[in-house]
Amino acid sequence: MAILSVLKGLRHKYRYFAYLLTILMLLSEMVSSYGVSLAILGGLAKQDCNDPSDTGEYCWSEATKAAVVAAYFYGYWLQIIPTTLAKRAGFTMTTRVIALLDGIIQMTFPYCIQISIPLTLVLQALRGMCGGIFFTSPMEFTRKWGIGSECKVFISFVGIAVTLGNGLGPFLAGLVSTHVGWRYFFYINGLSYLIVLVLMIIFVPDCPQHAWAMSET
Numbered sequence: 001m002a003i004l005s006v007l008k009g010l011r012h013k014y015r016y017f018a019y020l021l022t023i024l025m026l027l028s029e030m031v032s033s034y035g036v037s038l039a040i041l042g043g044l045a046k047q048d049c050n051d052p053s054d055t056g057e058y059c060w061s062e063a064t065k066a067a068v069v070a071a072y073f074y075g076y077w078l079q080i081i082p083t084t085l086a087k088r089a090g091f092t093m094t095t096r097v098i099a100l101l102d103g104i105i106q107m108t109f110p111y112c113i114q115i116s117i118p119l120t121l122v123l124q125a126l127r128g129m130c131g132g133i134f135f136t137s138p139m140e141f142t143r144k145w146g147i148g149s150e151c152k153v154f155i156s157f158v159g160i161a162v163t164l165g166n167g168l169g170p171f172l173a174g175l176v177s178t179h180v181g182w183r184y185f186f187y188i189n190g191l192s193y194l195i196v197l198v199l200m201i202i203f204v205p206d207c208p209q210h211a212w213a214m215s216e217t
Helices: 002-032 035-044 062-089 091-115 117-145 150-179 182-203
Strands: none
Touching: 002 091, 002 117, 002 150, 002 182, 035 062, 035 150, 035 182, 062 091, 062 117, 091 117, 091 182, 150 182
C-alpha cells in the first residue's frame, strides 16, 4: 500500500516535472542569448587588431562584431517558420526539432566561425528563430496541461525564468569565456539543450492523454 501511495504521489507531480523541462529550455535560451556578445569580449575577437598583446582569435571590424550579435535578434523575424511547423506537426514535436537544431548549432558554432562570417550570420539568425519557440512553449504547455489554479503558478515561472536568465546569462557567459574559454560556453549550453531534449522525448508527449505517468488531477 505504501508503494502504491508513493507511485500515486509521483503521478500527481509528473506534470510539474514536465513543465519544469520547458522552463529549463527557456532559461537556457535566455542564458545563451548573451553567448556571442560575451564571447567577443572574452577572446573570440580582438578588441584592437593592432595590439600584439591582444589575445583575441579573430580580427573583426566593429561592423562585423555588431552584425554577428544583431543577426540573432534579426532571426526573430523567422519565427513564422516554427509557428507554421507547430500547426502541422504539433507543438511538442516542433519544440523537439527546434531544441535539436539549436543544440547542434551551439555545439558546432565555434567550428563554423572558422569557416566564414556569412555562415556565422546565418547560424545566429537560426538561433534567434529557435529562441522564439522557447518563449511560447511554457504558455502552450500550460494551456494543455495546467489544471485550475495551477495555470497561474505555471505562467509565473515564465517571468522568473526570463528574469533569472537575463541575470545569469552575462555572468555565466563571462565567467566561462574568461576562465575556461569562449568555446566551452557554446559546448556546455548546446549539451544542456540536448539533455533536456532527451528528457522531453521520454516524458512530454504532444498530448497529456498520452503521458504514461500523467495523473488526471
